[in-house]
Every structure is written in structure tokens, then in C-alpha cells.
Amino acid sequence: MYIVLIILTLICAVLLICVVLVQKSKGGGLSSSFAGSNQIMGVRRTNSFIEKLTWGLAGAICVLSILATFAMPKAINLNSSRVTATPTEQVVPGDFNTAAPEAAPVAAPAAPASETPAEAPAETPAAE
Numbered sequence: 001m002y003i004v005l006i007i008l009t010l011i012c013a014v015l016l017i018c019v020v021l022v023q024k025s026k027g028g029g030l031s032s033s034f035a036g037s038n039q040i041m042g043v044r045r046t047n048s049f050i051e052k053l054t055w056g057l058a059g060a061i062c063v064l065s066i067l068a069t070f071a072m073p074k075a076i077n078l079n080s081s082r083v084t085a086t087p088t089e090q091v092v093p094g095d096f097n098t099a100a101p102e103a104a105p106v107a108a109p110a111a112p113a114s115e116t117p118a119e120a121p122a123e124t125p126a127a128e
Contacts (some may be wrong), residue, residue, distance in 0.1 A: 005068040009061055016057040023050055 002068060002071045002073060005064055005071055009064040009068065012057050012060045012064065016054065016061065019050060019054050019057060023054070
């Protein structure tokens with residue numbers, strides 16, 4: 001039933017869009033395309049028909065929306081949860097008076113690989 005009401009609401013909405021697009025904002029609309037007054041419905045009857053159709057479709061959308069609200073399916077189980085793990089409460093306060101960890105001893109810097117000083121490059125005599 002709910003799906004039927006939603007589909008009817010959508011059909012009414014599409015028809016309402018079409019009816020509104022047929023109208024002109026200045027009041028000409030569909031009746032301005034008729035050249036003479038001896039047409040099927042006439043100029044005045046066309047405007048009143050489109051106006052009544054617009055109001056009727058707008059009212060139908062309102063009524064169908066309210067009916068769809070009442071026909072909406074209810075939740076099957078309100079206690080079910082998609083979350084698998086339930087949170088646990090902390091009953092006993094934790095012991096936050098723990099001792100600080102001891103500092104690790106600082107290692108001495110490593111000795112150089114060779115104790116001999118590096119030789120300076122030999123000076124080359126400047127060519128004159």
C-alpha cells in the first residue's frame with residue numbers, strides 16, 4: 001500500500017510539473033495559442049480548466065503524502081542494533097597512581113675506528 005501511494009504521488013508530481021509548464025507566468029498559457037474563440041474549449045474555459053487541474057494535483061499530492069505517512073511500514077524490532085559489540089561501563093576506577101618508568105642509561109659515544117689522525121693532502125707546487 002505504501003509503495004502504491006508513493007508511486008501515485010510521483011505521478012501527480014510529474015503531471016503537476018507538466019501543467020505548470022503549459023501555463024505562462026503572465027496568464028496567457030495554453031489559451032494564447034488558440035487563434036479564435038470557436039475552439040474546442042474556448043479561451044476562458046482553458047484557463048479555468050488548467051487552474052483547476054493545478055489546484056487539484058497540488059491537493060492530491062498533499063493528501064497522498066499524508067496517507068503515505070500513515071501507511072508507512074513500522075520498524076520490525078526496535079531493540080535490534082547493527083553494532084555487534086556493546087560498550088562496557090567502567091565500574092571500578094582505574095589505578096592511575098603508577099610509577100613513572102625508569103630512564104634508560106645513556107650510552108657513551110662510539111670511539112672512532114682509527115686512532116691515527118688523517119693525513120692532510122700534499123700541497124702541490126704552483127706552476128709558474
